Amino acid sequence: xxxxxxxCPRGYPSRHSALFSRYSSADLETEAGARAALAAFExxxxxxxxxxxxxxxYDYWFIYTCQIIAWTVAQYDARVPVAA
Numbered sequence: 001x002x003x004x005x006x007x008c009p010r011g012y013p014s015r016h017s018a019l020f021s022r023y024s025s026a027d028l029e030t031e032a033g034a035r036a037a038l039a040a041f042e043x044x045x046x047x048x049x050x051x052x053x054x055x056x057x058y059d060y061w062f063i064y065t066c067q068i069i070a071w072t073v074a075q076y077d078a079r080v081p082v083a084a
Contacts, residue, residue, distance in 0.1 A: 031055040 026040075027033030034055055038048045 026037035028037060035050060038050050041048055
């Protein structure tokens, strides 16, 4: 089995390891790679319909969510003592 992708959840391999390993070689760094990965994805009869999806610009909610995640991590780091 290949090593887990960086985006895999903790505990890999898990019950989803077959799903993750099937798509672990996908190039998610480019728009073309992301589109190809979504087009190839199929699980239990589910497929993504990416018709009309924009991959070139971030929506405001995504940028806002990234800022909130960074703020939350900083708040956590400020309150949790560093192990010696």
